[in-house]
Amino acid sequence: MVGIASQPFWLHWDAGSRGRRHAPDYFVRLADGGARVVDVRAEDDLDGETREAFAATERACRAVGWEFAWAGRPDPMFMANIRWLARYRRTRCGRPAEVAARLLEVFREPKGLWEGAGLVGDRLRVLPVLFHLLWSGALETDLAGALMQTDSVVWTEGSGWAG
Numbered sequence: 001m002v003g004i005a006s007q008p009f010w011l012h013w014d015a016g017s018r019g020r021r022h023a024p025d026y027f028v029r030l031a032d033g034g035a036r037v038v039d040v041r042a043e044d045d046l047d048g049e050t051r052e053a054f055a056a057t058e059r060a061c062r063a064v065g066w067e068f069a070w071a072g073r074p075d076p077m078f079m080a081n082i083r084w085l086a087r088y089r090r091t092r093c094g095r096p097a098e099v100a101a102r103l104l105e106v107f108r109e110p111k112g113l114w115e116g117a118g119l120v121g122d123r124l125r126v127l128p129v130l131f132h133l134l135w136s137g138a139l140e141t142d143l144a145g146a147l148m149q150t151d152s153v154v155w156t157e158g159s160g161w162a163g
Contacts, residue, residue, distance in 0.1 A: 003029035008037075013056050022053040035066040042073035081143040088131035099129045100138075107139055107156045114150035130154070 008027035013020050026038040039054050046054075058068040094100050102120045117126045133139040134154070141154045 001028050002031050011057055011060055013060075015052065020053065020056070022057055024057055036069055037061050037066055038069045038071055040071045075144050077146060078144040081148050084148065085131055085135040085143075088128055089135050090132075093128045093132035094136070095129070099126055100133060103130055103133055104138060104156055107154050110153050110155040112151045113141070113148065113154050116154055 005027045007023045011022050024037045025040045028036040061068040106116045117123045120126045
């Protein structure tokens with residue numbers, strides 16, 4: 001993903017005796033140049049009109065070569081972890097660069113968050129960079145299984161480790 005827009009456009013269509021419209025929740029530009037339109041709604045909130053709107057959106061997306069995805073209610077544990085990491089989303093949190101580079105080296109072998117941060121240096125200086133790398137996806141951890149803790153296992157993106 002290289003770009004995202006919230007409620008990017010209105011889709012209008014004829015539903016027999018009346019006109020309908022729907023603003024999808026997100027438009028995502030993918031790194032390969034493709035596009036994905038995403039609607040977010042909990043499954044228990046999907047009534048007939050919502051299902052019709054999502055179906056119309058999916059047809060429109062297919063017609064222009066875009067992907068369509070429906071996302072339900074996210075896992076509360078995952079969302080709590082994401083809210084925490086979002087505090088470290090700014091590029092400035094990923095500095096100094098030498099700390100980021102060292103963290104990527106240290107976590108090539110999966111280990112606990114606290115342990116790995118301590119191997120790099122002063123945790124007060126290291127943890128914001130570690131959290132930024134988790135936010136950006138350069139480092140990974142299980143965000144859905146439990147709230148992040150000092151013993152949460154962290155690994156380098158793409159290392160293939162999945163607990």
